[in-house]
Amino acid sequence: MTDPRPLAAIILAAGQGTRMKSSRHKVLHPIAHKPMLLHLLDSLAALAPQRTVVVVGSLREQVEAAVAGRGVTVAVQSPQLGTGHAALQAKDALAGFDGDIVVMFGDTPLVGSATIARLRAELTDAVAAVVLAFRPDDPAAYGRVIASDGVIRKMVEFKDATPAERAETLCNSGLLLVRAADLWPLLARVSNDNAAGEYYLPDVISLLIGDGRTARVIETDPHEVAGVNSRAELAAMEARWQDRRRAAAMADGVTLIDPASVFLAHDTVIDRDVTIEPFVVFGPGVRIASGTTIRANSHVEGAEIGPDCDIGPFARLRPGTVLGAGAKIGNFVETKKAVFGAGAKANHLSYIGDATVGARANIGAGTITCNYDGFFKYRTVIGEAAFIGSNSALVAPVSIGDGAIVAAGSTVTADVSADALALVRPAQTEKPGWAAHFRARQAAKKGK
Ligand code: UD1
Ligand code: MG
Secondary structure, three states: OOOOOOEEEEEEEOOOOHHHOOOOOHHHOEEOOEEHHHHHHHHHHOOOOOEEEEEEOOOHHHHHHHHOOOOEEEEEOOOOOOHHHHHHOOOOOOOOOOOEEEEEEOOOOOOOHHHHHHHHHHOOOOOOEEEEEEOOOOOOOOOEEEEEOOEEEEEEOHHHOOHHHHOOOOEEEEEEEEEHHHHHHHHHHOOOOOOOOOOOOOHHHHHHHHOOOOEEEEEEOHHHHOOOOOHHHHHHHHHHHHHHHHHHHHHOOOEEOOHHHEEOOOOOEEOOOOEEOOOEEEOOOOEEOOOOEEOOOOEEOOEEEOOOOEEOOOOEEOOOEEEOOOOEEEEEEEEEEEEEOOOOEEEEEEEEEEEEEOOOOEEOOOOEEEOEOOOOEOOEEEOOOOEEOOOOEEEOOEEEOOOOEEOOOOEEOOOEOOOOEEOOOOOOOOOOOHHHHHHHHHHHHHHO
């Protein structure tokens, strides 16, 4: 499906974000481990905009770094004279662009691509602009959209509104769609003669209505256009995002025993018939294939988990973990850049990092891959069906052959051949009767 009219986007993000009390730009605070701004850019990506401009005030470098490689232009608005003035700062970056322009707020990150597509569908020959509105439980100080049958009669900021206008419940989300050919001349006409002394973006709508043209409004769920101004609002938005994703995962056939205690990341992919026990947290970059169980209190990040694996409880899978079919990672096991073959197991109390573990190998309790000398990292290779005895230290770089056995308590510093036994510990000696003799002597001493 190709849209005949090209699209550009302006994302306004020059506000101070004072209430976040942060040295990080407001739009770079994450929801589900992804900066708010990138949520918006990803929604936009579905509509393939030709150009995207982000308008910032301060902290330009942070925003530029975050959008690097995405073909986004960053423009600066200084000083910040209002949303209309902010949109105008994108004009140079959009020079020569002739199509639809969607203006969005960077701190309203969860607007979906379907909603932007709805706006586009409303922008017909007879319609000059489309505004996205919502009806919140408390309309508070939002700008009001006064409309009938979807046709806007007036847009008014709360500060400038009459009591009757304030009684209206349809609120401006800030998001609007207008043609480039109309936007720039309209913005040039916007004045700051109002209660706030600011150049209001919504004034472009009032101006075009005054010109006898038509602007329409469409409504969406208040949650979709919720903004983030404080850490508390960030947490509230995260909570709603998590609820939605948990519901979607369950609808897709994932069992969450206690959904509220499972935290997903923006890119978590979970196949059907996976079971996730309570208190499991996912960082970014996780894929889980069907039939796997993740037991309680596990933390999983950057991991590719094959079908039918058994993870946890209390497992920590770090980035670069790849588990083959039926692998088992048990309690208090940490893995990092570790590739486990099918059916390999590390069931208790281990650190396996920078390692390859062959299919069906068994890693005993307390095994440590000593992968770091304070300067460099080294690899450990464990062969298929090898058996690593409990409390072994494998000092990398080292490789254990297929089918080899490492005796418990070994500190292995040299490669072990396939099917060999490596036993690296002092031979056991025994002194008959020594313990009884020792106790008798000490007791006598204490008795004196
Ligand atoms: C704005 C709308 C209001 C709407 C509300 C929805 C205007 C005049 N008012 O009000 O109708 O109901 O959002 O949340 O548009 N920004 C800049 N430069 C500026 C000022 C703002 O880039 O000079 C950016 C902010 O970073 C933010 C967005 O524009 O992303 C909205 O600014 P904000 O100050 O929150 O506007 P509101 O007063 O909430
Ligand atoms: Mg606001």
